[in-house]
Amino acid sequence: MEKKILLAKMTWQEVEEILKDTDIAVVPVGSTEQHGPALPVDNDAFIATQFAQRVAESIWDRQKVVVTPTISFGYSPHHMQFKGTITIRESTLADLIVDVCTSLEQHGFKRIILVNGHGGNSTAISNALHAMSNVVMAKIFSVNWWDLASDTIREVATRPVFHACDMETSVAWFLEQRVLEDKRVDEPGRSIVPGFVEPDMLAPPPKASAAFMMKYVTDSGVVGYSTKATKEKGQQIAEVVLERLEDFILKVARG
Ligand SMILES: [Zn+2]
Incomplete structure (x- = not known):
């Protein structure tokens, strides 16, 4: 991808230059955690990065935005019984987000959009946004990609929709993630x-919540039917996510 979109590939002078055209930064936030036998541990970071970069590319002619390096470690203690998971403390993640946003603001990015790929990060992100609400003048927003298309997900994805499931595998596959096709498993x-x-994210009421280790609910690390995943389904969901993310960024830009 060209330097025009990726902050990491710009020199400081190029960043100074692009700040004349835009004050919007997009920060992908992911995790490094097990995703069953068919998906690599970078899956949440990969999906968030893909959505951020693809949307930046597609709206470039109408609205320039800069995509920062991905925050690739998330809050995943519940996955630690599976190899390869790296978790950071929730407070560390919140601090990291505050430090990244504060740095961006100092350079002149006045609107910052976090694109989150991991449900377990939600509390840390929310805490970071609250912590900055009084002290950072930039407007900071956060979106979970699945919340942008929950209606489409409900229509096309096999339940339960939870982890490394039909929905997540389909989207990852469409975005050209490494998918070990014949290792896909079904485990509800x-x-x-x-x-x-x-x-199950789509479970109807009544609902209560609890913290639990993933090993308690799944042996493979999958909760869902990943053999039902297809690139076509992934495309259906991803296109809605991209369209709405684009709309959101344009509205933030106008606001
Ligand atoms: Zn995931």
């Missing part, structure tokens, strides 16, 4: 409290 996951605490 075990209930924590039947009917109340289910490993």
Whole structure:
């Protein structure tokens, strides 16, 4: 990808130059955690990065935005019984986000959009945004990519939608992630409290929540039906995510 979009590939003078055209930075946030036998541990970071870079590319002619390096470690203690997972403390992640946003603001990025790829990061991101609300003058936003297309996900994805499932594998595959096709497995996951605490983002009410280790609900690391994943389904979901992310950035730019 060209230097025009990626902050990491720009010189400081090029950053100074592009700040004359835009004050919007997009920061992908992911995780490094197990994603079952068919997907690599970078999956959440990969998807967030892909969405950020693809949207920056597609709106370039209408609105320039700069994509920063990805925050590739997230809050994943519940995955630690599976090899390869690297978790950082929730407070570390929140501090990291504050430091990145504060640095960007100091250079003149006045609008910052975090594109998050890992559900477990949500509390840290929310805490970081609250911590900055009084002291950082930049406007800072956060989106979880799946929240941008939850209606489409509900239509096309096999439930449960939870982890390394049909939905996540399909989207990753379409975005050209490394997918070990014949290692895909189906494992619907075990209930924590039947009917109340289910490993399924689309579970209907009544709902309660609990913290649990992933090993307790899944042996393979998958919760869902990854053999149902297809690139076509991934495309359906990803196109909606990209279209709405584009719309969001344009509205932030006008605001
Ligand atoms: Zn994931």
